[in-house]
Amino acid sequence: xxxxxxxxxxxxxxxxxxxxxxxxxxxxxxxxxxxxxxxxxxxxxxxxxxxxxxxxxxxxxxxxxxxxxxxxxxxxxxxxxxxxxxxxxxxxxxxxxxxxxxxxxxxxxxxxxxxxxxxxxxxxxxxxxxxxxxxxxxxxxxxxxxxxxxxxxxxxxxxxxxxxxxxxxxxxxxxxxxxxxxxxxxxxxxxxxxxxxxxxxxxxxxxxxxxxxxxxxxxxxxxxxxxxxxxxxxxxxxxxxxxxxxxxxxxxxxxxxxxxxxxxxxxxxxxxxxxxxxxxxxxxxxxxxxxxxxxxxxxxxxxxxxxxxxxxxxxxxxxxxxxxxxxxxxxxxxxxxxxxxxxxxxxxxxxxxxxxxxxxxxxxxxxxxxxxxxxxxxxxxxxxxxxxxxxxxxxxxxxxxxxxxxxxxxxxxxxxxxxxxxxxxxxxxxxxxxxxxxxxxxxxxxxxxxxxxxxxxxxxxxxxxxxxxxxxxxxxx
Numbered sequence: 001x002x003x004x005x006x007x008x009x010x011x012x013x014x015x016x017x018x019x020x021x022x023x024x025x026x027x028x029x030x031x032x033x034x035x036x037x038x039x040x041x042x043x044x045x046x047x048x049x050x051x052x053x054x055x056x057x058x059x060x061x062x063x064x065x066x067x068x069x070x071x072x073x074x075x076x077x078x079x080x081x082x083x084x085x086x087x088x089x090x091x092x093x094x095x096x097x098x099x100x101x102x103x104x105x106x107x108x109x110x111x112x113x114x115x116x117x118x119x120x121x122x123x124x125x126x127x128x129x130x131x132x133x134x135x136x137x138x139x140x141x142x143x144x145x146x147x148x149x150x151x152x153x154x155x156x157x158x159x160x161x162x163x164x165x166x167x168x169x170x171x172x173x174x175x176x177x178x179x180x181x182x183x184x185x186x187x188x189x190x191x192x193x194x195x196x197x198x199x200x201x202x203x204x205x206x207x208x209x210x211x212x213x214x215x216x217x218x219x220x221x222x223x224x225x226x227x228x229x230x231x232x233x234x235x236x237x238x239x240x241x242x243x244x245x246x247x248x249x250x251x252x253x254x255x256x257x258x259x260x261x262x263x264x265x266x267x268x269x270x271x272x273x274x275x276x277x278x279x280x281x282x283x284x285x286x287x288x289x290x291x292x293x294x295x296x297x298x299x300x301x302x303x304x305x306x307x308x309x310x311x312x313x314x315x316x317x318x319x320x321x322x323x324x325x326x327x328x329x330x331x332x333x334x335x336x337x338x339x340x341x342x343x344x345x346x347x348x349x350x351x352x353x354x355x356x357x358x359x360x361x362x363x364x365x366x367x368x369x370x371x372x373x374x375x376x377x378x379x380x381x382x383x384x385x386x387x388x389x390x391x392x393x394x395x396x397x398x399x400x401x402x403x404x405x406x407x408x409x410x411x412x413x414x415x416x417x418x419x420x421x422x423x424x425x426x427x428x429x430x431x432x433x434x435x436x437x438x439x440x441x442x443x444x445x446x447x448x449x450x451x452x453x454x455x456x457x458x459x460x461x462x463x464x465x466x467x468x469x470x471x472x473x474x475x476x477x
Contacts, residue, residue, distance in 0.1 A: 050067055050071040052067050053067030053070065053071040056098075056227065057094045057095050060167070061227075061230045062229045062230050062232070063095075063098055064227070064228070064229045064262065065099070065103070065264045068095055071095050072092065072095050072096065075088050075092040075095065079092065086119045086123035086130070087129065089116065089119035089130070090116055090127070090129040093111075093114075093116035093137070094116075096108045096109070096112035097109070097112045097137050100112065100140060101140050102264065102266075104266075104296045104297055104328075105335075106331055106335025106336070109335045109336050112137050113336070116130050117134075128161055131150050131154035132150070132164050134146075135148075138150060139174070141336050142174070142339070143338055145367060147170075147171045147174075148171045151167045151171055152168070162191045162192040165184055165200075166197075168180075169184050169188070169200045169203060169204060170203070172184060173204070173369065174369050175369055176367075176373070178207060181204050181207065182204060185200060185204045194224060195220075195221040195224040198217045198218070198224070199217070199221045201213075201217045202215075206405060207405055208405070209406050211241060211244070215241050218234050218235075218238040221234040222234040222235050222238065228261040228262050229265070232261040232262035232268065233258070233265065235254045235255075235258040236265055236268040236271060238254045239253075239258065243274060244406070244408070245406075245438060246437060246439055256268075266295050266296035266301075267296075269291055270298070270301045272288040273287075273288035273301075273305070273308075274304065277443055278440035282312065289305040293324070298328070299325045299328040299339055302321045302322070302325040306321030307349075310350075310444060311443035311447075312443075318350075322350055322351075326343075341363060341372060344356040344357075344359045344363065344375050345378075348379040348382045349382065349444075353379055353383035356379035357376070357383050360379050361376065364392075370395075370396050370405060370410075374392070374407075377393035377395070381393075381413070381420065390417050393413055393414040393417050396410045396413070397410050397430075406437055408433075408439075409445070411434035412431065412434035412446075412449045414430045415428075415429070415431035415449070416449075427456060428456045
């Protein structure tokens, strides 16, 4: 009897072991299924912020500040162990340039220069990455002649390296070489497509007065951007375009979305200040400017905030911002950066116009861009030299000789210079054009444009030629 029960007991134990094994297997499988929804294999781990910044820096697109800090730290550690890694030196230099640009801190630029030049010393031959890094650094410093020299050298080494072309487009626009910018864009679009290319196309379209094309290119660039900081940068530029055409709500929407995507997007924060001031939301405007300046003390933001305070009848608060502007210009010079343009714009209206003329003349001889032409023309007008002033104002607004960008500021400056010269018909047209392009273009100068336009009154009856102060038809060259 006992012997007959033994096989049954053994089978029971075997079944129990199998059952327990199945239960355990199901538990393990269940845990795996919990961790892997739908039973699909796990994808690759998300890249670190530093790796994302590395991809952005090497492609020449905006990177997040935390990622840049991580990338810089990682490259510095790597170079302590491998000091002859030319590529890492070049990447470190590019990261320093981007960090300095995003923080408006020129103290990063000497570090960037040291890193990139070390890359060239380690690998003096065919080091395209280092040459392009020097071009990017010179552009950030607003030294466009040097940027062209380095950028064209990089292009000569590797004509099919697409990331050099956007650098040169920025350089040619800064130098007022508009046809060269167009040709470079054509070559870039043959080599590459994508958000970064669209963004540079938008810059060329804006420079040539094709605002609708520029807006469409930026919309496509933002839609295709791969990271929030990149998309935010394109939205900020779209907001600037909307502001320039006087579309306040569209501009504000773009600026707000840019800040939401990237809280360190200070250009968009300052853009909000600009638009909110135009909408009469003064307290919000002041707060937006203050936040932008606290995190990115850019001299242009200080000028804009100072003029807003001045328009509100707060001269002491304005003076604080103007002192900050001068301090930041000095800091920029210590870092090898050129802020003569914004300093000249400030001096022309709020300081010594003669000082503005001297600085802007030197800037014009070195890099004769459209923005410099406009600033120099206005400084000459403010210094009591309207005949010379008109030459530069025409250069800034004439599509055949200048960039052709439709700017309310440029049109206003030309109209006021023509008014001073008694060219009343031309003055009336250009002042009306400024207010038509963007009736809110400046809290100080837009009211002055309206007052001057009203003082000029309506044009004479049709068929009666309006005469300028020298007996010729108004507006005649």
